[in-house]
Amino acid sequence: GSVPGQGDTLLQKRFHDLGQSTDAFSSVQYVGTQTITPPTDYSQLLQIVNQQVNNTSQRAPRQPAIV
Structure with missing residues (x-):
């Protein structure tokens, strides 16, 4: 199963890995759909x-x- 908030953390890590900052945002929230x-x-x-x-x-x- 997935851990609540894990998608948010992975998304922030992805931005970081690409050399991009999310500091301008009060929050980053992953919303997935299939x-x-x-x-x-x-x-x-x-x-x-x-x-x-x-x-x-x-x-x-x-x-x-x-x-």
């Missing part, structure tokens, strides 16, 4: 994006079009 039968269901990604847009703990709220 398509067995098309079309791909992006509802989980949309839910996470909406949560992040509405998260004002680190900054002022922004409209989704700005993100």
Whole structure:
């Protein structure tokens, strides 16, 4: 099974390995999806994006079009 947060850690490591920093972001969150039968269901990604847009703990709220 997967460990919660492991995808986030691996994603940050991948950026680091490519010489890229994630310091400008308050968080990095991996959202994976697998398509067995098309079309791909992006509802989980949309839910996470909406949560992040509405998260004002680190900054002022922004409209989704700005993100």
